[in-house]
Amino acid sequence: MRLYPDLGLKVFQAPSIGVALEALKEGFRKGELTIIIGRLSVDYHGRARSKLGFGERVVILKPDGALLVHRPHGHSPVNWQPPGSIFDFKRLGEKIVINAGRSNPLEKVTLTFDRIDLLVSSRLRDDAEFSLYVDEHDIRDALVSEPELFEEGFHVVTKEKRVPSGFVDLIGVDREGRFTVIEIKKGLAGRDSVIQLKRYIDGLKGEGGAAVRGVILASGLARGCQGLLDSLGLEFKRVDPRRCYEALMKRRGGGLQLELSRWFISS
Amino acid sequence: MRLYPDLGLKVFQAPSIGVALEALKEGFRKGELTIIIGRLSVDYHGRARSKLGFGERVVILKPDGALLVHRPHGHSPVNWQPPGSIFDFKRLGEKIVINAGRSNPLEKVTLTFDRIDLLVSSRLRDDAEFSLYVDEHDIRDALVSEPELFEEGFHVVTKEKRVPSGFVDLIGVDREGRFTVIEIKKGLAGRDSVIQLKRYIDGLKGEGGAAVRGVILASGLARGCQGLLDSLGLEFKRVDPRRCYEALMKRRGGGLQLELSRWFISS
Structure with a gap:
């Protein structure tokens, strides 16, 4: 020893x-x-x-x-x-x-x-802080990988869709079958984001005509924006960066990697 | 050294x-x-x-x-x-x-x-075989934990439901909203399982009246049973014991257990 x-x-x-x-x-x-x-x-x-x-x-x-x-x-x-x-x-x-x-x-x-x-x-000593950073692309990719991070029953249709006024981060269909447009912001979402989302939706409505649901996904909503959102019939949802990070990490290695030789179903 | x-x-x-x-x-x-x-x-x-x-x-x-x-x-x-x-x-x-x-x-x-x-x-030498065994309860619990192992959009309503002719393994609703009854068998499912499933469904129909979908979930179907299944309007699905095992293992520890002190959303 x-x-x-x-x-x-x-x-x-x-x-x-x-x-x-x-x-x-x-x-x-x-x-x-x-x-x-x-x-x-x-x-x-x-x-x-x-x-x-x-x-x-x-x-x-x-x-x-x-x-x-x-x-x-x-x-x-x-x-x-x-x-x-x-x-x-x-x-x-x-x-x-x-x-x-x-x-x-x-x-x-x-x-x-x-x-x-x-x-x-x-005896190991380890009190260090673990810090993680996700950007808008990371959040978007996490949602593509695990759409239920947005909400249950959500399906992603496309990401980075070009519309007349720019690029929509994410488009999908929610559990009630509604066409859903998601605008992702890394920090607090402000008036600009709300107005941008409204423009995207107006641009998409031109294509189809059916009702479109619009959601701002961010870590928070700037003061005074809730009223604007409400008046435009839009929503805000808080993103959970930790769950996004976990989803991205999980996707890397393809699960448990069981290297399995034989399996049995037994009583 | x-x-x-x-x-x-x-x-x-x-x-x-x-x-x-x-x-x-x-x-x-x-x-x-x-x-x-x-x-x-x-x-x-x-x-x-x-x-x-x-x-x-x-x-x-x-x-x-x-x-x-x-x-x-x-x-x-x-x-x-x-x-x-x-x-x-x-x-x-x-x-x-x-x-x-x-x-x-x-x-x-x-x-x-x-x-x-x-x-x-x-240099480590390790050529051993990894063998796993899942029984009917394991498969059922795996489906409760990850209903998409059965099929996408499936939701579990109850397990081990008592009906006049016994206990139904699993009852849920599929993505098209159909009431679905699942009978799980550890090995090959035979005529007995098919007839049992049919009885369960008849017992449940008495309760509601709406159409009920019946599925045998097993590692295989015994010879000559496909015709019987078809004639009764029932289905067979093959269970993947490895994915069931992975689902059970994953559920044990509650995911990645990130012990996170701080997080950031960054550009």
Whole structure:
């Protein structure tokens, strides 16, 4: 065992079962994050079941009860538990078993190690702020990707549509079948935005004739604009930049990337 | 540097900048997985932007180009790149900078380390099969959670509804407003399931009178049943157990768990 003074980092290479168990228990007791490189199998029982045979993987146990099991490829963990899981560590013959479970919902991940090559334990300090920035294009792309961020039942028809007075950010159809024109503003939407939206709608009405719904989507509405909106029969909706960011991030990697060999429907 | 014979594990504690850079480059060249514990900041530019100040974190670089940055809490990485990212490693004064980027979409994560406490590099072998098992309740719960797994525009009204002849698995309304009764079978659906579904529908018709759509959802339909289905005006749909599993897993942790301090809408 080696101690690195800055971080209280403990490093165990090829620890015996006794040493590994003690390190796991102590790490968790002390609120440390633990990383294991080793050979293990993974069983999940809860909502559905899954099984993964033995292989060399990276396991992260966080002090809040989060658990991650990573194979050597892909960005998604092959199995994980959210914060709040209860860990238990035990010896089973020549193996080490880690259970991570919750009671609500009732579920359990069981890791069975037949070899631990490295066990690292450390208390990490991280209070930094996470800041995100989305611009009008990001918001628009997020809505294209997840139209329900605008409202349930909404469908995008086109983005950046040219109309006589400029470019409409987004055009779609709402759940009641109404043609809907959305003007996106990054900050507070003011009189200019309202008047611009009105012009877009007038331009589109020329094309069809049916009623068109107009919505300003922004982080807020400038003072005194609500009356103008009302008088023109337009609406304001607040955008949630965090959900937009999440939608954009989610779209990048194509979901969970389960690399699945076999599946079963079982009783 | 210490070598553990089984795994070709290389462990560097508090490496100098030169040693760390060389280890990073060599690890990637050799198709190894690298784990870093250190103090770093994270900047993301691409779809939207994000910034995370300095803090102690765990970074995983996989040989396929996947990158994960984990804070000491939560099960979601605070930032990540999918497989296919190009890494580059460089020195910037007394710091080490790792860029992980892609050209389509154009995006880049920049990790700036002012301290590396541990760097571990290893070639991991993992060819195990991942098997999953879902039962009828799992499929039903997945549909409740993500009704679009059944079909777009579908809404669940109730599950396990009691009718004179038993319990209907799932009742909903489809995008055309039709009352829809779904019978879920774990394996092949046979004549029994078809007749059972027909009875359920007849039982429900007694309640309302409007047309009811009946669908068998299973991994397959037994031979000779298609004719019976057709003659009764019922449908068969194939269930995708993998997507059901993904829906159940996704629901567990409540999404990306961004622990967000501030957000910005920027130009």
